[in-house]
Amino acid sequence: MEIIFYHPTFDTQWWIAALEKQLPGSRVREWKSGDNEHADYALVWHPPVEMLQGRELKAVFALGAGVDSILSKLREHPEMLPLSIPLFRLEDTGMGLQMQEYAVSQVLHWFRRFDDYQALKQETRWEPLPEFTREEFTIGIMGAGVLGSKVAESLLAWGFPVRVWSRSHKDWPNVQSFAGESEMGDFLRETRVLINLLPNTAETVGIINHALLNQLQDQSYLLNLARGVHVNEDELLRALENGKLKGAMLDVFSREPLPVESPLWRHPRVTMTPHIAAVTRPQEAIAYIGKTISGLERGETVTGQVDRSRGY
């Protein structure tokens, strides 16, 4: 079995050795421009069009959870990957736990008012504040997929009321489920901490805008763990000024790296990280890819295939 590999930043030689170990009998090679030799599978992140175009592959694996960049390239170059070749993505492979760590730590930070105490410290003020209750700290998660479900599970374990919003309803114990545009208003009305874990699709671009933020309770919080293009950054800043939002924690931005002139850098109630909420964990990713390729080779049903018509 021949596998081609392309990732702009990963340690390619390490991945090749680990993949060959995981899939005995396979031959994995780094794809380089001009390589048109046969391959059965391609493992990619931000691949050049030339790498995939015209190949008779059995499947392509994206080396991350989001497939927005490859799908957007496919809209410009549909010939790069015909619909007959399935596209897979990483399902969890260690990202669920990372998202749980991120969400739980930040929700607890807001819940225990550490942001307020930090602001008081700047003014050298010693001042115990009223506590928040869990009842007034409903967590609303947009996107109830692989990662949203893990985050919901971890916040439930901390005793917070949890609700999710997705395309289809979920029947999960102790979680309120809302679906589609018609239930968006009900979902937002009682949400105090809005966590975004949606994929980037034509329907979700710019979804966190003035109209949406305005439906939250006053003094809410936003945690964006998905993609920067989901958030209208000017309208987010407006919501921080008009009291709709008390704070925002952002991992992703409409432009990355975030340009130095962005006011988000300097806003006292915005905290941020440089798109590290959940990174690809090589061992887990390789185990998943190995298991999926072995399943495909045996003609079994496997999970993780992207529905290109839905965009995720």
Ligand SMILES: NC(=O)C1=CN([C@@H]2O[C@H](COP(=O)(O)OP(=O)(O)OC[C@H]3O[C@@H](n4cnc5c(N)ncnc54)[C@H](OP(=O)(O)O)[C@@H]3O)[C@@H](O)[C@H]2O)C=CC1
């Ligand atoms: N910041 C970071 O470091 C990382 C960010 N990410 C981002 O997280 C995203 C989510 O990942 P993952 O959980 O694996 O994705 P999934 O595909 O498993 O889940 C997507 C969820 O979004 C819902 N959804 C999709 N479109 C809509 C819509 N139009 N309206 C309402 N709900 C919708 C789906 O609904 P339904 O269940 O009904 O299908 C599903 O619940 C990725 O696409 C990626 O962009 C991922 C990894 C790291």
Ligand SMILES: O=C(O)C(=O)CO
């Ligand atoms: O896997 C993804 O989609 C990511 O954003 C990785 O950081």
